[in-house]
Amino acid sequence: MAKILVIAEHDGKTLNPSTAKCVACAAQVEAAEIDVVVLGSDTGTVASQAAELKSVARVVTVDNERSDPALAAVLAPQIVAMVDGYSHVFGPSTAFGKDLMPRVAALMGVNQISDVMSVEGSHRFKRPIYAGNAVVTVNAPTDHPVVATVRTASYQAVDIGNSAPVESISVDADLPSHTRFVELQTGASDRPDLQTAARVVSGGRALASKDNFELIYKLADTIGAGVGSSRAAVDAGYVPPETQVGQTGQIIAPDLYIAIGISGAIQHVTGIKDAGTIVAINKDEEAPIFEIADLGLVGDLFAIVPELTEALG
Numbered sequence: 001m002a003k004i005l006v007i008a009e010h011d012g013k014t015l016n017p018s019t020a021k022c023v024a025c026a027a028q029v030e031a032a033e034i035d036v037v038v039l040g041s042d043t044g045t046v047a048s049q050a051a052e053l054k055s056v057a058r059v060v061t062v063d064n065e066r067s068d069p070a071l072a073a074v075l076a077p078q079i080v081a082m083v084d085g086y087s088h089v090f091g092p093s094t095a096f097g098k099d100l101m102p103r104v105a106a107l108m109g110v111n112q113i114s115d116v117m118s119v120e121g122s123h124r125f126k127r128p129i130y131a132g133n134a135v136v137t138v139n140a141p142t143d144h145p146v147v148a149t150v151r152t153a154s155y156q157a158v159d160i161g162n163s164a165p166v167e168s169i170s171v172d173a174d175l176p177s178h179t180r181f182v183e184l185q186t187g188a189s190d191r192p193d194l195q196t197a198a199r200v201v202s203g204g205r206a207l208a209s210k211d212n213f214e215l216i217y218k219l220a221d222t223i224g225a226g227v228g229s230s231r232a233a234v235d236a237g238y239v240p241p242e243t244q245v246g247q248t249g250q251i252i253a254p255d256l257y258i259a260i261g262i263s264g265a266i267q268h269v270t271g272i273k274d275a276g277t278i279v280a281i282n283k284d285e286e287a288p289i290f291e292i293a294d295l296g297l298v299g300d301l302f303a304i305v306p307e308l309t310e311a312l313g
């Protein structure tokens with residue numbers, strides 16, 4: 001039987017939805033017993049949220065002042081100190097998991113399987129390669145634990161309604177001092193988070209300036225959407241990097257994605273493959289974004305977007 005440890009992602013108060021998606025992936029492994037571990041300095045609130053997730057057998061908390069703020073270099077040795085008996089260790093392929101899980105794998109001396117998008121067997125997984133243009137099936141060795149990140153856009157969060165037992169443990173691990181927290185720089189925004197937003201409005205290079213991006217913000221606010229962007233828009237300084245969608249940005253799966261002045265390069269499209277409905281606004285009817293769009297508007301965004309915003313307002 002598989003015994004799976006899912007690493008909870010949280011900010012000290014709220015469990016990130018990526019954890020419920022990792023649990024959904026873990027639940028695809030036949031006859032799996034799923035534990036969630038919450039590492040932090042005051043884990044009670046987050047642990048009770050994790051205990052509500054369906055399919056979770058047990059929540060384990062590891063309290064340590066050094067785990068707040070969460071540094072991968074400090075969390076990884078604590079996880080490795082408690083993995084005995086587990087056949088799998090799963091984390092999300094978010095920035096948190098991409099930072100943490102390779103350290104866990106390295107300390108355990110195993111290879112990591114990245115971006116699991118479907119479970120074909122207890123040691124057989126599918127994952128995208130070449131910016132999502134091909135899918136490869138990976139067989140993991142069965143003689144040591146599987147360490148994997150889960151492609152959260154491929155999974156729906158498990159429902160809540162469980163009341164799994166919560167158990168507090170302490171672990172004996174040497175925590176390194178070579179990495180220290182300096183500062184967290186994050187864009188303050190009241191808009192929905194890209195990872196969880198049901199609707200996302202994204203702008204590309206065609207916006208041509210930071211000021212013009214107001215058009216995107218206005219439309220997004222009118223329909224209660226999160227704001228995304230192409231890498232070209234980020235590189236040009238129109239928007240902050242955390243808005244970037246795509247291979248080297250965020251992989252998202254909103255119900256509605258509106259791409260405005262974005263050409264549809266494969267590196268961008270790989271970030272929105274799992275979106276429900278894709279709407280594209282582009283003045284070039286040959287733009288590749290129209291190949292994947294469910295609805296397309298050919299025309300000048302500077303004319304279309306204000307009209308659309310007014311119509312929806």
Ligand SMILES: Cc1cc2nc3c(=O)[nH]c(=O)nc-3n(C[C@H](O)[C@H](O)[C@H](O)COP(=O)(O)OP(=O)(O)OC[C@H]3O[C@@H](n4cnc5c(N)ncnc54)[C@H](O)[C@@H]3O)c2cc1C
Nearest residue numbers: 204205206230231232246247248249261263267268283301
């Ligand atoms: C390793 C690697 C990783 C990458 N990762 C990412 C990633 O994560 N995310 C990402 O987005 N890109 C990524 N890129 C970059 C990617 O290849 C493209 O360069 C980028 O997505 C282009 O951004 P864009 O569509 O905004 O700009 P462009 O390709 O310049 O497209 C602008 C579009 O706007 C249209 N347009 C112009 N004016 C108007 C107007 N007035 N009205 C309507 N439409 C108009 C044009 O017809 C064009 O289609 C990556 C590249 C590499 C090599």
